Amino acid sequence: MMRAVFRFRLPYWTALLILVAGATYGCEDFMDIAPQGALDENTLANAAGVEGTLIATYRMLDHVFGAWGYTASNWVWGSITSDDAHRGSEGSDSNPIVDIEVYLWSTGGTDDYLNEKWVHTYEAVARANTTLRLLAAVVEKDPDQITQSDQGGIRGEALFLRAHYYFEAWRMWQNIPYYNESDTDFRKTNVGVDVVDSILRDLDQAISLLPATPRNGEVGRATRWTAKAYKGRVLIYAGDYAGALTTLEDVRQNGPYALEPDFYRVWSAFAEYQNGPETILAYQANHGDRWGYNANYGERLNFPHSGSPFGCCGFHQPSQNLVNFFAVDANGLPVALTDPVGWNSRDDNLDATASAAMRLDPRLDWTVGRDGVPYMDWGPHEPSWIRAPAFGGPYSPKKNVHEDASGAVSHAGYMTTHLNNMNMHVFRYADMLLLLAEAYVEQGRLEDARTIVNEIRARAGQAAQGCGLPPDANRAATLVALHPQCASDARIAVPIDDASIVWADYQIGLYPAAGWDQDFAREAVRYERRLELAMEGERFFDLRRWGIAQQVLTYYLLVEQNRRPYLTNAGPYTHRHNLFPIPSVQIELSRVDGEDRLVQNPGW
Numbered sequence: 001m002m003r004a005v006f007r008f009r010l011p012y013w014t015a016l017l018i019l020v021a022g023a024t025y026g027c028e029d030f031m032d033i034a035p036q037g038a039l040d041e042n043t044l045a046n047a048a049g050v051e052g053t054l055i056a057t058y059r060m061l062d063h064v065f066g067a068w069g070y071t072a073s074n075w076v077w078g079s080i081t082s083d084d085a086h087r088g089s090e091g092s093d094s095n096p097i098v099d100i101e102v103y104l105w106s107t108g109g110t111d112d113y114l115n116e117k118w119v120h121t122y123e124a125v126a127r128a129n130t131t132l133r134l135l136a137a138v139v140e141k142d143p144d145q146i147t148q149s150d151q152g153g154i155r156g157e158a159l160f161l162r163a164h165y166y167f168e169a170w171r172m173w174q175n176i177p178y179y180n181e182s183d184t185d186f187r188k189t190n191v192g193v194d195v196v197d198s199i200l201r202d203l204d205q206a207i208s209l210l211p212a213t214p215r216n217g218e219v220g221r222a223t224r225w226t227a228k229a230y231k232g233r234v235l236i237y238a239g240d241y242a243g244a245l246t247t248l249e250d251v252r253q254n255g256p257y258a259l260e261p262d263f264y265r266v267w268s269a270f271a272e273y274q275n276g277p278e279t280i281l282a283y284q285a286n287h288g289d290r291w292g293y294n295a296n297y298g299e300r301l302n303f304p305h306s307g308s309p310f311g312c313c314g315f316h317q318p319s320q321n322l323v324n325f326f327a328v329d330a331n332g333l334p335v336a337l338t339d340p341v342g343w344n345s346r347d348d349n350l351d352a353t354a355s356a357a358m359r360l361d362p363r364l365d366w367t368v369g370r371d372g373v374p375y376m377d378w379g380p381h382e383p384s385w386i387r388a389p390a391f392g393g394p395y396s397p398k399k400n401v402h403e404d405a406s407g408a409v410s411h412a413g414y415m416t417t418h419l420n421n422m423n424m425h426v427f428r429y430a431d432m433l434l435l436l437a438e439a440y441v442e443q444g445r446l447e448d449a450r451t452i453v454n455e456i457r458a459r460a461g462q463a464a465q466g467c468g469l470p471p472d473a474n475r476a477a478t479l480v481a482l483h484p485q486c487a488s489d490a491r492i493a494v495p496i497d498d499a500s501i502v503w504a505d506y507q508i509g510l511y512p513a514a515g516w517d518q519d520f521a522r523e524a525v526r527y528e529r530r531l532e533l534a535m536e537g538e539r540f541f542d543l544r545r546w547g548i549a550q551q552v553l554t555y556y557l558l559v560e561q562n563r564r565p566y567l568t569n570a571g572p573y574t575h576r577h578n579l580f581p582i583p584s585v586q587i588e589l590s591r592v593d594g595e596d597r598l599v600q601n602p603g604w
Contacts, residue, residue, distance in 0.1 A: 292413020332509025
């Protein structure tokens with residue numbers, strides 16, 4: 001089947017026009033006055049206006065403006081708040097993110113970041129609702145202007161996107177107001193609102209309306225299967241394991257998705273691997289504007305710093321705890337399962353020399369940049385690539401970084417070396433499979449859960465980081481000086497037992513049936529989610545929904561603060577951290593006749 005690539009190319013005037021058309025929820029009376037000379041929705045009430053507004057709704061999947069509180073990967077809210085990663089960089093850079101990391105969520109800077117997440121999310125909802133209103137207006141005025149098929153597809157896509165954005169807000173704050181396309185009062189309460197029911201209703205409608213393949217053949221658009229997979233995700237979060245099992249089994253058995261043949265391809269920037277069989281929903285990054293905003297702008301900080309080929313900025317650094325978690329035992333299974341105390345004892349830099357004879361899960365070196373280990377095809381990761389190792393540690397993020405030979409680097413915008421057109425997964429098939437495995441465990445179908453976990457582990461054993469001889473002669477010379485066997489070996493991905501590998505003993509084992517009871521299976525599925533989805537912004541939300549965040553993060557801080565001293569300033573994780581505080585400015589803006597329509601979450 002031919003795959004057309006769906007890219008978001010919004011000229012600035014279009015983006016501004018859509019912002020005018022959409023209703024941004026939470027604003028004072030003077031903000032409700034239409035700007036003089038601005039276009040109203042009547043101007044957009046045509047087929048082109050409807051499609052443009054829908055594309056603008058997709059565009060909100062990633063960072064658009066402001067600081068870094070809103071990105072497709074949720075690295076601020078789902079990763080550095082967990083045991084996966086640190087803010088990184090150096091002590092004085094973007095301090096509100098450090099406050100987020102150490103659970104000081106009442107500070108002014110943190111409130112600003114929370115507000116950015118809120119504003120972006122509700123702007124996205126406003127764009128979805130504007131799409132639905134415009135579509136209805138166009139159909140009423142001229143039913144033949146948009147075909148019946150496209151009418152259903154547009155409505156289905158807008159409903160799906162609205163469901164996604166509400167899910168993002170719900171798993172942040174839970175107690176949120178809900179607006180649909182017919183609302184005119186944008187100061188609604190968040191008390192007693194069943195948002196999950198509304199999300200599921202939108203998804204059910206989307207499933208009934210969307211085609212089985214992307215509309216117009218444009219990969220990246222939501223389909224019936226996208227919506228169905230996402231419904232299973234929401235049901236898991238809502239604790240409806242029976243409903244999730246039925247929904248996700250259907251997707252697994254009848255849907256179009258599959259695991260990539262090897263883990264490397266999941267996060268590769270090579271064009272032939274983009275929108276592969278594992279992609280359920282992804283932000284479609286591209287170079288379609290002169291400032292690079294339509295590239296992977298939300299990840300722009302998350303590259304090795306000045307001593308590296310990227311030049312900036314050293315954020316989102318993997319923790320020692322995460323690196324230690326990838327150690328495996330003689331059976332190729334996580335040491336964390338077989339040695340729950342000793343697995344996290346290493347405090348020093350796990351560089352290529354230290355790990356040369358260690359048994360490691362090969363996903364470590366697709367996830368983390370380690371000194372002396374090839375960093376895809378950019379040469380060996382080096383100490384000079386780290387901005388402040390005493391602060392953020394010695395490791396770099398890797399999943400969001402493009403290969404040199406991929407040609408994915410941007411040619412526009414600030415610091416083009418760390419802007420690329422690499423898609424950012426919002427929801428991928430391995431994530432979905434592990435949610436299904438979780439449902440199987442909770443419903444007592446343990447062998448089905450083991451089958452899925454072993455399927456994902458078997459895929460992880462298909463490829464490891466190879467030499468990746470750089471195209472750049474100087475960086476190639478650096479690699480060969482350190483690893484002479486790499487002199488003519490440009491392979492980025494190699495078999496895990498390839499003779500070129502001298503920086504680890506990669507091993508992956510499968511779980512046997514013996515001992516696979518419900519408690520062990522539950523733990524194994526949870527561990528597999530961390531190994532598979534590390535640094536993808538899922539970890540913190542997983543810990544919270546499992547009800548173990550306080551236990552896990554208290555232990556994490558107790559040990560990790562001896563490695564990263566600034567963590568001694570962390571506030572204790574308490575029950576109130578199970579929900580983020582609602583931004584104070586939004587509560588103030590919700591006030592009507594002296595009464596706050598928005599009520600703050602408990603403990604804040």
